[in-house]
Amino acid sequence: MAKKPKNKRRDFLQLSTVTLGAVGTAAFIWPFLKSMSPAEDTLAAGSTEVDISAIEEGQSITIKWRGKPVFIKKRTKDEINAAKMVQASDLRDPQDDADRVQKEEWLVLVGVCTHLGCVPLGQKVSDMKGEYDGWYCPCHGSHYDTSGRIRKGPAPKNLDVPPYTFLNDNTIKIG
Amino acid sequence: MDKNRKVHQFKNPVLNWIEFRLPIISYFKKEYGDYPMPKNCNYFWSFGALATITLVTMIVSGIFLAMNYTPHTDMAFDSVERIMRDVNYGWLMRYIHSNGAAFFFIIVYIHIVRAMYFGSYKYPRELNWILGVFIFLLMMATSFLGYTLPWGQMSYWGATVITNLFSAIPFIGEGLKTWLLGDYNVGNATLNRFFALHYVLPFVIFGVVGLHVAAVHVHGSNNPDGIDIKTNNDSVNFFPYMLIKDTVAMCAFGVAISAVIFFGPNLMAEVDNYIPADPLVTPAHIVPNWYLAPFYAILRAVPDKLGGVLLMFGAIVILFVLPWLDRSKVRSCNYRPIYKWFMMGFFVNFFALGYVGMLPAEGLYLLIARVGLLYYFGFFFIITPFVGWIEKPSKLPLSISDVYAKNIAPNIGGGEKGIPSPAMQKDTNL
Numbered sequence: 001m002a003k004k005p006k007n008k009r010r011d012f013l014q015l016s017t018v019t020l021g022a023v024g025t026a027a028f029i030w031p032f033l034k035s036m037s038p039a040e041d042t043l044a045a046g047s048t049e050v051d052i053s054a055i056e057e058g059q060s061i062t063i064k065w066r067g068k069p070v071f072i073k074k075r076t077k078d079e080i081n082a083a084k085m086v087q088a089s090d091l092r093d094p095q096d097d098a099d100r101v102q103k104e105e106w107l108v109l110v111g112v113c114t115h116l117g118c119v120p121l122g123q124k125v126s127d128m129k130g131e132y133d134g135w136y137c138p139c140h141g142s143h144y145d146t147s148g149r150i151r152k153g154p155a156p157k158n159l160d161v162p163p164y165t166f167l168n169d170n171t172i173k174i175g
Numbered sequence: 176m177d178k179n180r181k182v183h184q185f186k187n188p189v190l191n192w193i194e195f196r197l198p199i200i201s202y203f204k205k206e207y208g209d210y211p212m213p214k215n216c217n218y219f220w221s222f223g224a225l226a227t228i229t230l231v232t233m234i235v236s237g238i239f240l241a242m243n244y245t246p247h248t249d250m251a252f253d254s255v256e257r258i259m260r261d262v263n264y265g266w267l268m269r270y271i272h273s274n275g276a277a278f279f280f281i282i283v284y285i286h287i288v289r290a291m292y293f294g295s296y297k298y299p300r301e302l303n304w305i306l307g308v309f310i311f312l313l314m315m316a317t318s319f320l321g322y323t324l325p326w327g328q329m330s331y332w333g334a335t336v337i338t339n340l341f342s343a344i345p346f347i348g349e350g351l352k353t354w355l356l357g358d359y360n361v362g363n364a365t366l367n368r369f370f371a372l373h374y375v376l377p378f379v380i381f382g383v384v385g386l387h388v389a390a391v392h393v394h395g396s397n398n399p400d401g402i403d404i405k406t407n408n409d410s411v412n413f414f415p416y417m418l419i420k421d422t423v424a425m426c427a428f429g430v431a432i433s434a435v436i437f438f439g440p441n442l443m444a445e446v447d448n449y450i451p452a453d454p455l456v457t458p459a460h461i462v463p464n465w466y467l468a469p470f471y472a473i474l475r476a477v478p479d480k481l482g483g484v485l486l487m488f489g490a491i492v493i494l495f496v497l498p499w500l501d502r503s504k505v506r507s508c509n510y511r512p513i514y515k516w517f518m519m520g521f522f523v524n525f526f527a528l529g530y531v532g533m534l535p536a537e538g539l540y541l542l543i544a545r546v547g548l549l550y551y552f553g554f555f556f557i558i559t560p561f562v563g564w565i566e567k568p569s570k571l572p573l574s575i576s577d578v579y580a581k582n583i584a585p586n587i588g589g590g591e592k593g594i595p596s597p598a599m600q601k602d603t604n605l
Contacts, residue, residue: 033354036368042358062455067360069455111455115480117339117360118332118457138459139336140475140536156480 047175049167052106060123062111065174069111069119070162071135072172075146080104082133083147093158097147100161108172109148110162113137115155120144135159206392211410212417213398215575219289220396220417221424222282227384228425229279234377236272237321240265244324246370248363251326252451270440276318277443278432280466283311291497292518294506295397301498303390306383308494313380315467315491320373326366327448328458334361334369336461340474343484360454400578401506402571409575460535468532469525473551475536476544486548493555500555503563510569514562517554524550 048065052072055061060073075083083097101107111119115137121127122135122144130136130143132151137144142153149158164174183201185191194200212220243262245254258265287307290296296304323334338356342348357364395404404410411417435442443465447458463471470487477483508515528547531540572578 036357037354038358039364042362042364064455067358067362067454112360115339116336117342118336118461119455120457138457139332139461154478154480154483 047173050172050174051170052172053170057105062123063174065110065162070174071107071109071111071123071148071159073107073109075105075107079133079146083145083149086145086147086149091158092150093156095147095149095158100147100149100158102164102166106166106172107146107148108161108164108174110160111135112160113139113142113155114150114157114159115140115142115153120159206389207418208412208414210392210413211404211407212396212413213404213409213575214411215398215400215578216396216417217399218420218424219285219293219399221421222286222289223388223391224421225424225428226279226282226286227388228428229275229282230377230381230384233272233275233279234381236268236275237374237377239268240272241374244370246324246367248326248366248452251324251366255325267436270436273444274432274435274440276321277464277466278428278435279314280318282428283314284466287311288522290397291521292508293397293399294401294501294503294508296498297501297504297506298498299394300391300397303387304498305495306387306390308491310380310383310387311494312491313376313383317373317376317380318464318466320369320376322464323361323366323369324373325448326452328450328452328456329445329448329461331361331452331454332457332461333463334365338365340484340487343481345481397506398575399507399509400572400575401510402575405574406576462533465529465533468530469528470532472528472532472536472544473548475532476541476548486552490551493552497555497559500559501563502560503566503568505568505571510571511562511566512569513566514559517558517562520550521554524554 048063048070050061050063050072052061052074055072055074057074058076058079060071062069062071064070080097086097088094088096111123113120116139118137118139120135120137120142122129128136128138130152132143132145134146134148134151135144136142137153137155140154142155143151144155144159145151147158148161150156162174164172167173182191182195183198183204185194185200190200240258243254243258243265245251255269258269260266262268290304290307319333319337323330338352338361341355342352344351353359355365356362357368395410445462450458462468470490473490474483474487477486503511503514505511508518524547527543528551531544531547534540536544
């Protein structure tokens with residue numbers, strides 16, 4: 001019986017040593033895992049200013065922002081109306097056109113399909129624009145409408161709208 | 176230490192000196208010299224050796240390519256072109272490496288087909304099978320990482336599509352993807368780490384291959400009749416018999432791969448990968464390497480992002496539990512009159528999936544992919560357990576030597592092939 005307290009003391013020492021070792025190992029691993037996250041200079045990739053004065057109605061340009069394509073489109077009256085006509089509740093990712101634009105004629109989108117990251121077609125006149133006359137992703141067949149909302153195909157979400165501000169009537173700052 | 180340890184004695188005193196300190200000589204003698212191979216093993220059993228040889232070839236050619244490759248988005252594509260045009264024999268290294276990868280998969284697929292058809296995954300070799308599937312997974316990861324390195328259009332967009340698969344995981348998906356890429360999209364950080372991982376993973380594969388071989392040597396190799404070695408009469412020593420046989424197989428393989436390397440080095444390459452990567456333009460038609468196409472077909476057959484990703488990974492993970500899904504104790508499909516046909520159907524189906532995986536996912540191709548998907552999972556979850564339960568296997572030979580006794584004897588009594596077994600007749604009732 002005299003042995004028992006001694007054993008408990010030994011158990012405690014063993015357990016605390018192993019625990020400390022495990023915590024120490026985890027703490028040692030953390031910097032290695034964290035080093036794989038985007039570096040500070042990547043995070044600081046920042047913003048881009050774009051001159052939009054030359055874009056005609058119905059025309060769309062692609063610019064590069066943080067390594068991704070961003071679509072800036074000056075929509076026609078028909079396209080705006082088509083986007084507004086849709087009931088948000090009918091959509092896979094319900095969103096009104098008004099929530100996706102700051103000025104009706106200017107649509108700004110991250111041009112990356114929300115399925116598996118391809119760049120949808122529809123920027124050039126000759127491109128396929130899909131069944132909803134917006135954008136069409138050639139990889140796995142997702143169709144986006146004139147507001148960049150997903151209408152058909154495997155993509156789960158609408159094309160992202162990046163943060164942007166109108167510096168004046170002719171300049172947009174993205175990011 | 177154990178002073179009474181019995182030390183093997185060799186004629187060569189140098190070997191004895193080593194053996195006394197590290198018993199590696201007797202180990203190699205036991206595992207690669209006297210190791211008994213069932214004497215009925217056919218050339219299907221050479222593909223393990225071929226795979227090992229290919230792995231070594233890939234590692235060697237890869238090391239030499241790495242000496243001239245630059246893992247930076249601005250320079251990667253040009254450095255590969257420099258290897259092709261300016262580096263002495265660079266073109267040969269690269270064509271060996273790129274076609275070697277394709278042949279590695281051909282060999283491993285045949286190796287897997289052999290294991291499935293002849294029931295090598297069954298007791299007592301389940302762990303061996305699991306290690307094999309693990310090697311297959313590592314190979315797929317390694318080949319994907321390597322395909323990114325030339326930094327052509329297919330490299331870039333293949334990497335984008337595959338890493339985006341992770342974003343399908345609820346809640347943590349986006350964060351996980353960013354962590355894997357080291358950026359918000361495939362970029363320089365991604366290329367750098369893919370190169371580092373592509374360099375190290377083959378050595379991990381090499382280690383697991385060591386375990387895989389060690390595991391099969393514990394209970395010995397399976398054979399076309401799926402029965403155990405009972406006497407010395409049933410087997411031949413690895414050296415020299417199997418070594419020579421594997422060498423013959425290696426020569427045939429060398430002819431086949433040389434024909435491709437020297438006369439059609441781009442047969443299995445995608446034209447788009449000779450266009451430098453452009454993050455703003457997606458190629459009209461993204462295709463995976465053919466050896467990953469069956470899984471890509473499964474991904475695209477499902478009209479839901481998360482569902483497609485889960486089924487694609489599930490198609491590989493399911494292989495791990497095959498030994499427990501199959502309830503039949505008979506290993507070789509040669510003695511399983513019903514399951515044999517479903518098994519062959521599985522191989523044809525896998526091939527068909529790969530074919531449609533390379534084509535656009537629409538119309539008839541999409542339909543074939545969906546039927547193929549159903550058969551793929553149906554084979555594992557329904558056919559394999561169910562057939563094992565109802566099927567009456569043909570009579571197994573008493574021993575491996577017995578197989579030869581039957582084959583050599585004239586067909587007086589009517590061999591197994593002549594008279595349909597009761598199980599065959601039962602087949603028609605299905």
